[in-house]
Amino acid sequence: MTNYKNVEALREFDTPLLVVDLDDVEENIDRMMKRFLRFSNVAVRPHQKTAKSPAFARMILERGAKGICVAKLSEAEVFVRDGIDDILITTEIAGELKLARLMALLKHAPNLKIVVDNRMVVNELQKAIQAAGYRGTLIILIDYNVGQDRTGVETEEDVLSLAKSISECSFLELIGIQGYEGHLQHLDSSTREARCRQAMEKLVSAANALRGNGFDISVVTTGGTGTAEICASVDGITEVQPGSFIFMDVAYRNATAGAYRNALKLVSTVISKPSKNRAVIDAGTKSLSIDMGNAEPCERPDWTYRPAGDEHGVLESATGEIDLVVGDRVALWPSHIDTTVALHDYFHVVRDNAFIGAWPIAARGKVQ
Ligand SMILES: Cc1ncc(COP(=O)(O)O)c(C=O)c1O
Incomplete structure (x- = not known):
């Protein structure tokens, strides 16, 4: 049989x-890259929480991705060891042990980017960098809740207030905002599109509010396999983070036909x-x-x-x-x-x- x-x-x-099947993987990467080539202002930063493998990450980078996302510090360590350094860690980092681990990694990956949604962590990051004697700055994105109700600050006011705290920390460099709509990925296509557009409106509005208040925001990052194309079509989105597209599964096959x-x-x-x-x-x-x-x-x-x-x-x-x-x-x-x-x-x-x-x-x- x-x-x-x-x-x-x-x-x-x-x-x-x-x-x-490598043919299928290559086809998936090519399809994904082709989809986003249409959007000249949108970079692709595929999420590696799916494949967890530098070999597959390299295939994507060789085909034009700007960098990668990972979910956790320990994942980032694996990819940095493999020589990949343009990495965004999309999950919040908190607590003494994680901060120490981050400081050690930063020395090998100055291009590392992290997300924050908490003022206390911002202050602890500043102190940790100072204590570590690190000479550069740590690149920061504010995590914003666009409806998933997981992490991320809640309101535009909270975004601005957190940005102000970051700007007071000489070792932190705020470059952007992340808002991930994970709750929408598997909805039927018309509901997904309508709700994703609402979420993106919220995200772009916060990015513009930051700019209006003098912050230099160059990255507005979002999107998974089910939504990235919708996100990319919204003015003001600069980067998408699909992950599962590389292998797919039954849930995504059913949702994205x-x-x-x-x-x-x-x-x-x-x-x-x-x-x-x-x-x-x-x-x-x-x-x-x-x-x-x-x-x-x-x-x-x-x-x-x-x-x-x-x-x-x-x-x-x-x-x-x-x-x-x-x-x-x-x-x-x-x-x-x-x-x-x-x-x-x-x-x-x-x-x-x-x-x-x-x-x-x-x-x-x-x-x-
Ligand atoms: C922050 C973030 N971005 C992107 C993704 C990628 O989503 P997907 O694997 O559904 O394409 C995930 C997945 O959980 C995520 O948590």
């Missing part, structure tokens, strides 16, 4: 196995066949994340997959028999790519029927 390409090339590797190819699948083995209509595979919640629903068997819409514990998964057929025997291999599309990739050590990279290599997921486990 071979319901996926590249099967022969992967026979020597045991499962569960993440398999990435054909925008990108599903380039990553999980290959599993049938380890038990207790009945005609049920096959048990070696992939449960330790191999496939379930925070956005269940994975889907590739090319078998008549089958369903459900996790049956940490190590097991069950395939069932709505229409009758599952025509698999023990030892067969089955491929599945993950429902949510970021949280699935983070469970594995390697991508098994293929092109046509050739195995290219096992590429480490170098920032796997880097959640600090």
Whole structure:
């Protein structure tokens, strides 16, 4: 049973196995870059919280991306070690340990950018840089809540007041504002577009208010795979941060209908066949994340997959028999790519029927 390409090339590797098709990845990067070329004032800074791999980040940078985003300091450390230095960390940094880690990293990556949404952290950053004897300035963006109700200051007044605090810190350089609308990524397309435009209006208005108050704001950054194109079409947005487009998943395939190819699948083995209509595979919640629903068997819409514990998964057929025997291999599309990739050590990279290599997921486990 071979319901996926590249099967022969992967026979020597045991499962569960993440398999990435390089043709599909290249096509996705090309499609993404082409989409944003239309917007001459918008740079692309793809988020690397998805692939967690300098090898894939380099492919994107070589195709014209301005820089990258990461979610966490420990992820940034991996990419800096690999020689990539134009990095925006999109999650707030707080607490003594993280600040110390940031100071150590800054010495190797003076182009590093971080987001802040808190005056106390601004003051602590200033003191930490002074204490570290760092000679440059730390590049700062204000994180603004454009509706996700996660991080970010709440009002335009708060943005201006935080900007004033930053401007009083000689070691901090305010260059921009970030407003991420993660809550809109998977909505139906017309609702997504309408609500994204509202969110972008809020973001651009705050950027303009900053400029009106004398702040030199050159970066207005936002957008994920589901919204980046809408964001880019709004006057005043200067940068987009899509991440999942590189591999895609079931949730994004359903939301963005054909925008990108599903380039990553999980290959599993049938380890038990207790009945005609049920096959048990070696992939449960330790191999496939379930925070956005269940994975889907590739090319078998008549089958369903459900996790049956940490190590097991069950395939069932709505229409009758599952025509698999023990030892067969089955491929599945993950429902949510970021949280699935983070469970594995390697991508098994293929092109046509050739195995290219096992590429480490170098920032796997880097959640600090
Ligand atoms: C701040 C920020 N920007 C961009 C992204 C990329 O979004 P996606 O992977 O949905 O394209 C994320 C994802 O969580 C994010 O948190």
